[in-house]
Amino acid sequence: MLEVRDLHSGYGEALVVRGVSLDVAQGEIVAVLGRNGMGKTTLIRSIMGLTPPQVRSGSITWRDESLLGLRPHDIAGRRIAIVPQGRRLFPSLTVTEHLTMLKGARAKDGWTLERVFGLFPRLAERRHHRGGQLSGGERGMLAVGRALMIDPELILMDEPSEGLAPVxxxxxxxIVRDLKREGLSILLVEQNLYSALAVADRVYVLETGQVVHQADAAALAQQTDVLFVRLGVS
Ligand SMILES: Nc1ncnc2c1ncn2[C@@H]1O[C@H](COP(=O)(O)OP(=O)(O)OP(=O)(O)O)[C@@H](O)[C@H]1O
Ligand SMILES: [Mg+2]
Known part of the structure; x- marks a missing residue:
């Protein structure tokens, strides 16, 4: 469904993503693993049409249509959502306002306010709280809920586990497994090896902007020593 081929992307003179190719099929969870500064966010932002970075060459194809040159708004309109690194919430807007700012609370096919609150009862309890008053976990839920409100077929998640307690x-x-069961595709960027292996079907390892390893998650779980070396995990 999503097809990235030989993608080069970067900032000014600096090429950060250097020839990445990857695929995400319908209903698949694909993890991109890599240490700090390896180009994970640059890759995600390039797919979403966010600038900077600037895409230099290669292709990004979604349902047989090129996404290159489209604005983030147009890409969202093609049912691709992003859960950005650091969540990017608005401190002064309430939970409900975050969820409804893109499409209003009107009932619609697919995701509604009530359905998001069903998935995250905690957010329902906090619906009148402002972004700045939420805990890390609640912020993570809100970022996922906000992404769901555009009725995505593909969600790009940039380190959703960052800064969260193990529970x-x-x-x-x-939640990610629930969404997969509903047929959503997820491209999950992680530094957390175990969290990625717990949910992913396939894994790509990114090192200085290049894919240095790819495998089925089940196979990788049997040989985590490869990943330990690649990711510098000890
Ligand atoms: N706006 C920017 N301008 C210039 N260079 C940038 C910019 N954003 C990121 N970079 C550089 O690009 C490289 C990759 O950054 P990127 O944010 O893609 O890494 P990452 O894998 O997401 O890291 P992390 O796990 O810390 O989020 C780094 O060297 C970083 O300094
Ligand atoms: Mg990042």
Whole structure:
């Protein structure tokens, strides 16, 4: 469904993503693993049409249509959503305002406010709280809920487990599995090896902007020593 081929992308003179190719099929969870500064966010932002970075060459194809040159808004209109690194919430907007700012609370096919609150009862309890008053876990839920409100077929998640307590990471893993069961595709960027292996079907390892390893998650779980070396995990 998503097809990235020989993608080069970077900032000014600096090429950060250097020839990445990857695929995400319908209903598949694909993890991109890599240490700090390896180009994970640059890759995600390039797919979403966010600038900077600037895409230099290669292709990004979604349902047989090129996404290159489209604005983020147009890409969202093609049902691709992003859960950005650091969540990017608005401190002064309430939970409900975050969820409805893109399409209003009107009932619609697909994701509604009530359905997001069903998935995250905690957000329902906090619906009148402002972004700045939420805990890390609640912020993570809100970022995922906001992405769902555009009725995505593909969600790009940039380190959703970052800064979360283990129990919240597990909760989020459960949510990701639920979404997969509903047929959504997820491109999951992670530094957290175990969290990625817990949910992913396939894994790509990114090192200085290049894919240095790819495998089925089940196979990788049997040989984590490869990943330890690649990711500098000990
Ligand atoms: N706006 C920017 N301008 C210039 N260079 C940037 C910019 N954003 C990132 N870079 C550089 O690009 C490289 C890759 O950054 P990127 O944010 O893609 O890494 P990452 O894998 O997402 O890291 P992390 O795990 O820390 O989020 C780094 O060397 C970084 O300094
Ligand atoms: Mg990043």
């Amino acid at each position: 919240m990471v597990q909760h989020l893993e459960g």
